Amino acid sequence: VEESKLYQELLEMERKLDWVIARKRLDLQDASNKPGKTTRTLRVFLSTTVSNQTWQIADPDSLGQDTDFTSLSPPAWTLRIEGRLLDPPSRHAARGSKKFTHYLRSLVVELDRDASFTEGNIVEWHRQAQPQGPEAEQDGFEIKRLGDSTVKCKIILDIAHSPPRHKVSPELAAVIGIQEGNLQSIQNMFWTYIRQNGLQEKGDRRKIRPDAALKPLITQAMGPRDNFMFHEIPTFINMYLAPADPVVIPYIVRMDSSTVGELKAFDIEIDIDDFASRSRVRDVITALSPETAQQIAQLDDEISLSVVSVRNSKVKRDFLESFARDPAHFIERWLASQARDLETVMGHENGMRGDLRRSDNFQLPWVEEAVVVHEGIRV
Template sequence: MDAQKPTAKKRKLTDRNLPNAFLQTPEFSADSQMYRDLLDMERRLDWTMTRKRVEVQDALQRIVPTTRTLRIFLSHTVSGQPWQQGVEGGTTVGAESETKANLETGEGIPAWQLRIDGRLLEIPNQRARDRVPPRKFSTLIKQMVVELDRDMHLYPEGNIVEWVRGPNQTQFDGFTIRRKGDTPTKIRIILHLEQQPEQYKVHPELGSLLGVKEDSRVGVVQALWNYIKVQGLQDKVDRRMVRADAHLRPIFGAESVMFQQLPELVNRYLLPPDPIILHYTLNPAVPPPEKPGAWDVEVKLDDSGLKSRMNHAVVQLASETARDLAKLDDEIAMHVQSLNNAHLKRTFLRAFAEDPQQFIQTWLASQSRDLETMLASGPSDSATVRQEDLRRSEFFRLPWVEEAVAVQEGLRLAARAGI
């Protein structure tokens, strides 16, 4: 019976109590550091993945600018003109061709219609699945003014037509302006574009220094900051302070300014952007051209295609995929803990094989400390664990505490997985 006791004790050592025994072995510190490095690498990987996911989600809320081409079409039609009624020089060519004007319906009264249309050109080589519904023309402009060069005494209808986009307004692909008349008319069209992010014209005093004529507010601040870095104007001692050189001194109005004051200074030199001005001549005396006139204008817009792809990758993640990922994370954690336990057992047995006597003494001392800790008691003199030690927070920061928590967590995960 006595011969069987060492075997029984050996099996007990390799089970739940084995970690505390080998905590005092020389191999523990190195192996523990390796394990901590592995956990640290895993934490950094998880943190990087989480940070990237948050960055993409934040990008979905911010404007992702892209440059698109807006093509504007101008055309016109005429009605009731003399050449359409067969009238030449005030005399009728045929009796059937004579048409009387109806003031109530407007039939027979010379008139014309101006049509203003616009659409965004498609991105070349774009995949069909990445295409988004085209935006209406009215969503791309904030304000439109049409000026007609006509005699006010002959045409009292008004020579200025203005349209301003308002909230919850119906969207249009184009605009039609109808007027009466049979004389050539020069038309001036002024368009104020709706751009994202909003663009500004930079005052020449600052624009000539930065080499920027028109940009967003953030773009101008970034250009100014690049100039400060290239010229080395950031104070060497106080990095929040920016010193002014000969070119920036008139702009700052001081020898130095704080970094947080730069956006406010930039705002003083931002002006409304120049509108798009188009000229068109309408001559009702001749048939309208078969093809409309076209003008291309570059506009800054939010990249809805890129946002759609990011939204599909992050926001619209399927619930089944999310559950699978969570299940895989649990399995990875369980396997990592199993590998760590196997490594601890191997180190424990190797230390026992190299020096059994010293190992048994170390293990007995460890068991004594564990017993005193559980019983909350111990000798008053030469005690390994005393009541005052238990009251110290440093006691719970010892290496064996972390290992014991890891073992307990591994047992919980194993029980959860049914192993």
């Protein structure tokens, strides 16, 4: 039957599809436990406010009409450092924006002014190993100092990339073509260099034979050798990695009225966990829930019942077609088959024991006819 061939092809396709879905589902479950990575923009805002400066005292309106000039404090200034993560292009992908310090490991401000000031010229903040309480994270910092003159400063931000970024030594960077990145991207670039230059030994693919550019680095890290093993790649790469350089922002604290309150912004690209992709993966897994699997199983049962019905209909059709083609011969064979079955049931073998011992006896036409008759009666 032509349709049965198509059905078998559909069954084969279904088996392949089930295998692919099962494999992808395992991949999705693994991915849901490992959020993807994405690059976002951290915008840092710098501003300065001043108090009791000469130009403010000369202009009483800037201090207020009721100011007592005899009790004024010394001139001072305040540097504000704030930051926030910019929303992605699709706002619905954003999830719970973290505070500024969540994206920092440390912040250092170096003030370029006379060391005779009693206040320190270096201000540092370092993230605690286990921050606790609402003060654990904050949106910014304020640095207050006395003074009425321009101050140059450097703001040094150690970004908490996820995963952490590393700086590649100049020697290795010149070979593999990457100067900074996370560990996985650096290892991928190193492996790409090996494959593109055919450095794997043909006899043993686990062994890598360094070329002229790579051999001095291998010798320096592992000693003189003609090759190294595949599993030694991470150890070798780690010897040429260092923490990524911090972001340094130069800034000038000015006291003149024209620049006070001016807001400056600096954008920093950072790597963070992509929780939006994790949410999408979980939505896909939810779509493949047990309820859906139960519906699929129910449809499979319905298909199986339909197949049984088709098979029974075919048996009945073969039975009637054989009878219509040669009624006399069909009845003779049918009676012989019935007599044979009756003798077997009644225990009158009459020499049939030898026939029953031969396997080819059950490959004769009477077996198929008996099955057809039985199925026809049952239907």
